[in-house]
Amino acid sequence: MSRSPSARLPSRAWARLRRRALDRDDWRCTACGSPVGLEVHHRRPVALAPALALSLANVETRCRDCHLDAHATDPERRAWRRLLAEG
Numbered sequence: 001m002s003r004s005p006s007a008r009l010p011s012r013a014w015a016r017l018r019r020r021a022l023d024r025d026d027w028r029c030t031a032c033g034s035p036v037g038l039e040v041h042h043r044r045p046v047a048l049a050p051a052l053a054l055s056l057a058n059v060e061t062r063c064r065d066c067h068l069d070a071h072a073t074d075p076e077r078r079a080w081r082r083l084l085a086e087g
Helices: 011-024 064-073 075-086
Strands: 038-042 059-063
Touching: 011 038, 011 059, 038 064, 059 064
Parallel strands: none
Antiparallel strands: 038 059
């Protein structure tokens, strides 16, 4: 089973960044405004931009549905997944 990119980040550093992003975004999805089922999304994938992995500017709060939508429509993520599949 593969692990998410954020699972590979140092857990304490990720927890601090996640909390800062949620606080900055008022604990609401930046796409739809929902306060339910919040997750923190990397705008640039960790695998493609490791230097930005723990950058507050590279993350945003998303509800589960909007987070899934972001992954489904992000061309960089689709290309990254394709490269991993070809691996």
